[in-house]
Amino acid sequence: MFRRRSRTTTIAAAAAAVAVSLTLAACSGSSSSGSGSSPEAGSGSAAAETGTLKLWHYESANGAMGIAWDKAIEIFKTEHPNVQVDFERKAFEQIQQNAGMILSSDEGPDIMEYNKGNATAGLLASQGLLTDLTEQAQSRGWADKLAPSLQTTARYDERGVMGSGNWYGVPNYGEYVMVYYNKDAFSANNIAVPTTMDEFTAAMDTFVAAGTTPICMAGAEYPAGQLWYQLALTQADRSFVDDYQLYKNPVDFQNGPTAKGAELFDQWVQKGYLAKDSASLKAEDMGTAFIGGKCPIMISGSWWFGRLKDEIKTFDWGTFLFPGAKLSLGSSGNLWVVPQASQNKDLAYDFIDITMRPEVQNLLGNSGGIPVAADPSAITDPQSAELIKNFNTLAGNDGLAFYPDWPVPGFYDVLVSAFQSAINQSKTPAEVMTAIEGPYTEGVASVQAG
Structure with missing residues (x-):
């Protein structure tokens, strides 16, 4: 937006x-x-x-x-x-x-x-x-x-x-989106705070090998769509944000950052980085799971920060900016x-x-x-x-990229539905992109028509 x-x-x-x-x-x-x-x-x-x-x-x-x-x-x-x-x-x-x-x-x-x-x-x-x-x-x-x-x-x-x-x-x-992490869980598995995408995926592979689903997720509300957008941003620059958010040029959902983000999202589901049954969970379920120590990573916004400070009593936790991306939601x-x-x-x-x-x-x-x-x-x-x-630091480096549902009215619900399908694997990445491309393109045309 x-x-x-x-x-x-x-x-x-x-x-x-x-x-x-x-x-x-x-x-x-x-x-x-x-x-x-x-x-x-x-x-x-x-x-x-x-x-x-x-x-x-x-x-x-x-x-x-x-x-x-x-x-x-x-x-x-x-x-x-x-x-x-x-x-x-x-x-x-x-x-x-x-x-x-x-x-x-x-x-x-x-x-x-x-x-x-x-x-x-x-x-x-x-x-x-x-x-x-x-x-x-x-x-x-x-x-x-x-x-x-x-x-x-x-x-x-x-x-x-x-x-x-x-x-x-x-x-x-x-506000901005970051990675919340369970410091105790990272330490117990000898995982350092990742600074690149390769290090981040290696850390999640370590958790999966130990029998732990790394990422708390919620498909029934905003978190899944935000994760897709963040993954797309690892492949993007400011011109993509201008195109997606401000309609400067048409967005190709079958190629480029949007498509690559969907492919990475699909890979993360298949690798077990997030649970397939999280498709039906809401943001509150995601947050309470992280607070309860059920998963060591939550990728979400600063709006959770104060609550985590108040409610997490059983482990040490911290945050870091999303690795491998110059742009983040914010x-x-x-x-x-x-x-x-x-x-x-x-x-x-x-x-x-x-x-x-x-x-x-x-x-x-x-x-x-x-x-x-x-x-x-x-x-x-x-x-x-x-x-x-x-x-x-993020804002000073021109790193705020807004949110995926912002461009057009009604797009929030489109994203929620599409990425529930991505989590439960009922749609391929290309099909997920097709599901959001139509409403986005029609919405942009409507807004521009005034």
């Missing part, structure tokens, strides 16, 4: 700016200016405010973002003592699959977390379901706090294509969006303000997230500092 400031702006500049923002961004003061954004900044009417702020997000309670957003809710309640906060934690799939229907009704929230990119936030924006936040982004200082690269996923044109146009969401963290984080039907938009804007404060951003960083407006000196947790450092 992502990045384009304009038709001629390169993604390279965007990714580099992410690194700058995460490395240097340090905010002064406790909040952005704007009516009601804090007791000292507002009109003094906060204590007199009444009503309900209906808020949805899908972060786990002990994940970095969940911890930070809980703190933001706490601050909001203190500063709006007569406003009730009606918070519901939703499953990612609930919002992903039903957002359009929900926001077309009167049952939606006043503010919610939503996925970024053309196929998701862009689609809802083009349908008139999201509030234009451009004026708020300027007056409340969000535009000043977010580097242009991070603003890319916040802004969409009239067709719902990201990177230009008005603001329809606010990202306030970064982007700004998901967006806070305000539905057009919201009855309490000013309260929603106040909540976004709070999530951007150093108090909340620093907590996010020390809890295992990647903040965008924190004081770098305030990140005291060593594991968290390493997480942020690796992201800055």
